[in-house]
Amino acid sequence: MKKLVNDENAVSVSVGYILTFAITALVIVLIMGSFFMLVEQTENRVSYDEYKVYANLISNQISEMDRFIYSIESQGGAVNSMEYEVKLPLTIAGNYYTVELCNSSEEIIFTSQTPTSTQFRTPYSINSNTEIASGIIYVSHKNHYLIYDNETKMIMLE
Amino acid sequence: MQIFDEDGQLLLAAAFSIAILVLVSTVLLNSIIFTSNIAADSGSDTMIYKNNNLIQATTNAYQNAYEHDIGLNQTYLSDFESNLKRMYAQEGYLISTRQHDIFTPYFTETGMAGGAGDWIVVKNVKTVKNMVFEIESLESLDGTDFEVKALDSNNNINWSISYNGSFELDNVDESFDNVDEIGNSTIRLSNGNDSSVHNIVIRNGSQVTGYYLIEGTLDNSVEYHEQRGKMINVTFNINSARHSTSTTIPISLPFNYSNNEA
Numbered sequence: 001m002k003k004l005v006n007d008e009n010a011v012s013v014s015v016g017y018i019l020t021f022a023i024t025a026l027v028i029v030l031i032m033g034s035f036f037m038l039v040e041q042t043e044n045r046v047s048y049d050e051y052k053v054y055a056n057l058i059s060n061q062i063s064e065m066d067r068f069i070y071s072i073e074s075q076g077g078a079v080n081s082m083e084y085e086v087k088l089p090l091t092i093a094g095n096y097y098t099v100e101l102c103n104s105s106e107e108i109i110f111t112s113q114t115p116t117s118t119q120f121r122t123p124y125s126i127n128s129n130t131e132i133a134s135g136i137i138y139v140s141h142k143n144h145y146l147i148y149d150n151e152t153k154m155i156m157l158e
Numbered sequence: 159m160q161i162f163d164e165d166g167q168l169l170l171a172a173a174f175s176i177a178i179l180v181l182v183s184t185v186l187l188n189s190i191i192f193t194s195n196i197a198a199d200s201g202s203d204t205m206i207y208k209n210n211n212l213i214q215a216t217t218n219a220y221q222n223a224y225e226h227d228i229g230l231n232q233t234y235l236s237d238f239e240s241n242l243k244r245m246y247a248q249e250g251y252l253i254s255t256r257q258h259d260i261f262t263p264y265f266t267e268t269g270m271a272g273g274a275g276d277w278i279v280v281k282n283v284k285t286v287k288n289m290v291f292e293i294e295s296l297e298s299l300d301g302t303d304f305e306v307k308a309l310d311s312n313n314n315i316n317w318s319i320s321y322n323g324s325f326e327l328d329n330v331d332e333s334f335d336n337v338d339e340i341g342n343s344t345i346r347l348s349n350g351n352d353s354s355v356h357n358i359v360i361r362n363g364s365q366v367t368g369y370y371l372i373e374g375t376l377d378n379s380v381e382y383h384e385q386r387g388k389m390i391n392v393t394f395n396i397n398s399a400r401h402s403t404s405t406t407i408p409i410s411l412p413f414n415y416s417n418n419e420a
Contacts, residue, residue, distance in 0.1 A: 042188070068206045068403075076268025077407035080393070084205070085400035 044118050047093040051110035051120035058086055058099070058108050058157070059124040061146055062132065065155060069148065070128035082148035086157065088139050096139065101157050103134040129153055205401050208251060212394060215242065216255060217409050220390065226414040229260065230390070251398045258391035260411070262294050265304065265363030265370070269389050269408055275364030280384055281357050282377040283308070286334070286350035290413075293321060293343045293368040305361040308333075310354050319345060321366070343368075350374065369413045387413030 061084055069079050088099065092112070100109040106125070112118040126132065130148070133156035137144060148155050219238045223231040239255055246253045266273030291306060303320035310316060317329040324342050331337055335349035355377045371385040393406045 039188070064206045068209060071210070072405055072407065074268070075407060076266075076270035076273055077391075077405060080404040080406060082403045082405075083401060087400075 040116075043093045043095075044116065047095065047097075047112050047118045048120055050092045051097070051112075051118070052122070054088060054092075054099075055108045055110050055120055055122040058146070059122050061086065062124045062126070062155060065146060065148060066126050066128050066130055069130055073128060078150065079148060080150050084146040086144045086146055088144055090139060090141060098136055098138050099144075099157065100136040101132050101134055103132050106132070130155055132156070205396075205398070205403070208246075208249075209394070209396055209403060209405070212242070212246070212253060212396060213405070213407055216392060216394065217407070220392065220409045221412055224387075224411040226387075226412075230257070246396075251396055253397075254395045256393040256395075258393070258406075260388050260390045262367045263369070263386055263389045263408075263410070265360050265366050265368060267363075269386055269410060271364070273364065276361050277359065277363065279306075279358045279360055279370075280372060280376075280382055283356050283358055283374060283382070284377045284379075285352055285374045286358075286372060287348065287374040288371065289334075289347040289350070289373075290371045291319070291321075291345050291368065292370070292413075293366055295367045296321075296323065297365040300365075302362050304363065304366040307359050307361065308353075308356040309359055310356045316353055316356050371413050385413045386410045 065082060065084060069082070072079050090096070096113040098111050098113065100111070101107075101124075102109060105121075105123075107121045107123050110120045124132070131152075131154050133152075133154040135156055135158075137157055145158050146155055147158055216238075219235060220230065223234040223238075225231060235257075243253055263269030264271055264273065264275075266275050267277040268274075286308075293304075296304070303322045303326070305318060305320045307318040308316035315328070317327075317333040319330060320326045320328075325339055325345050327337070330347065333351055333353065334347040335351075336347065338346040340346065358372060369385075369387050371383075373381070373383040373385075376382050388411045389408050390411060391406055391408050393404060395404045396402070
């Protein structure tokens with residue numbers, strides 16, 4: 001009986017190399033693929049979390065403005081003008097994004113400018129006679145403000 | 159070719175550990191980059207509280223600065239404002255206030271022309287010690303009277319005063335020890351009898367201007383003191399690096415009825 005392990009009949013070094021190379025390449029491609037998938041998932045998750053934080057921040061600011069306007073108006077006074085800076089980072093998880101205030105569904109919608117378009121929606125609530133002006137902003141380097149307009153009694157994001 | 163050749167094993171182990179190191183540092187670096195992106199500036203803003211404090215402090219100052227027959231003590235107010243400016247400047251806020259004209263309020267909930275005309279002045283009243291209503295002007299009441307009523311929880315009327323050019327009293331003489339009508343526009347009541355718990359309400363207040371004072375004891379033995387003399391609109395501007403607000407508030411000035419005797 002021939003030794004099973006040390007038998008080198010029909011063994012070609014070059015075929016061995018080619019096999020090893022092919023298997024290595026395959027494994028590397030698989031690892032890289034799963035790595036990129038993992039990164040993308042993390043990115044989506046992080047974007048989502050970040051959108052949540054900023055959307056809630058805006059929602060909170062709208063509520064504060066609304067509460068203030070309500071308390072002033074219930075005393076018979078008037079808020080002539082009100083501007084509130086909203087600090088938004090230029091990119092979130094490395095991607096540009098838009099912020100939308102939607103009057104009909106009473107939501108703040110963050111959408112990333114990526115092919116997957118990660119989206120986050122949070123509701124806001126308004127008690128006074130104030131309305132929210134629907135609109136969408138592309139977050140850029142300039143400052144963004146929540147502005148109350150006494151003429152139209154509307155809060156808008158600019 | 160020897161499969162059991164053990165040379166180079168160390169190299170393999172070294173390569174493996176380097177690969178692990180690279181993997182770990184990549185994952186770590188990634189999480190560091192993402193964490194640094196997490197919103198740091200998420201604290202709630204105190205601007206609204208600053209605004210409310212400013213309004214409260216200014217309201218008190220105007221009430222203290224008002225002297226009957228003389229008007230507002232402007233020296234007091236300008237001292238107050240310059241101190242306030244200094245105080246707020248330290249926190250990064252620029253403030254300014256502006257006075258409008260003094261006016262006679264309507265008998266509405268807010269004192270303004272557009273306010274609710276039917277409203278509750280005091281709730282859960284046990285006794286009324288003093289009550290003064292001084293009517294300054296009457297606009298068209300469309301056949302309805304301006305009324306001040308004491309209603310119990312079942313909406314039964316304990317007493318009521320109605321006005322349409324002159325006062326008409328219902329069960330008032332029985333409920334108060336002293337009832338004085340001064341001219342056709344002022345009524346003073348004092349030492350009300352103990353009665354069932356009631357609310358004092360005003361009806362059709364949006365067509366009548368004037369002043370009132372009601373004081374006495376509530377059901378829970380707490381003293382109450384409700385009054386409204388002349389009013390003044392004051393505009394507040396408050397600015398910081400990140401905010402600006404301009405608000406106009408009506409401030410009710412004290413009604414010094416004892417100086418007002420006819």
